Amino acid sequence: MGVIKKTFYTGVLTGASFLAYLGATTTIISPLPRDDALPRSATFAKYNVHRNPSTQDICVKRIPLNKIRPDLLENEGDLVLEFCRGVWSGLGNRFQRAYLARKYQGPTTSGQLWTVEQLSRSTYTPGTQLIDHFEVVERTPTEIVVRCGDSPRNRSPRDSDGLFVISAEVDEARAEVVLGLKSCFFTSARKIEGIQGPMPGWMELCHRWYTRLWMASGSWRVTRNSVF
Structure with missing residues (x-):
């Protein structure tokens, strides 16, 4: 009984320490700053056709340049691509990937990315679909924009x-890399009155911690000591 109790408390302390690490190394901003480009973009207007209110936030992590893999700083676009690969193939996405695979992986979704190998090597060009829940809709040298919320097989408003x-950008002035995971959730199927986004408070809180976990596993991929 003493061993079981000790193991339990060790697990609790380890979990608490990890949550503390996630909280200390990432910053959550919600709602998005007024000057953020996403809500004013053509991509946002295309999918949020009714301009409905949204649940929005961004998770930010800063890493000193000297801790970033040097090969990712040589060519434009390599840094954000490798970060993207880490987000989808990393530990943070393993549970959701396994859950969706049990439900939806099959002949009708065979053209999508499902395995860790596929997710860790894809170039994430627009049109790439993954785990029957995400589709790349735009890519720039510093950002990869993904539509979410439903199966990419559903092309209609949802x-x-x-x-x-x-996102991944170099802040030369501070000699840092700035990694970002920005979310904007909305209803696109019909007009919604009011200013409240679709996600209830408890779900929004869970989402923010989940995003922090994705940030951690994605950022490990771009650092010098990464193993992949």
């Missing part, structure tokens, strides 16, 4: 819709 922006 009750659950949204955009997820994976």
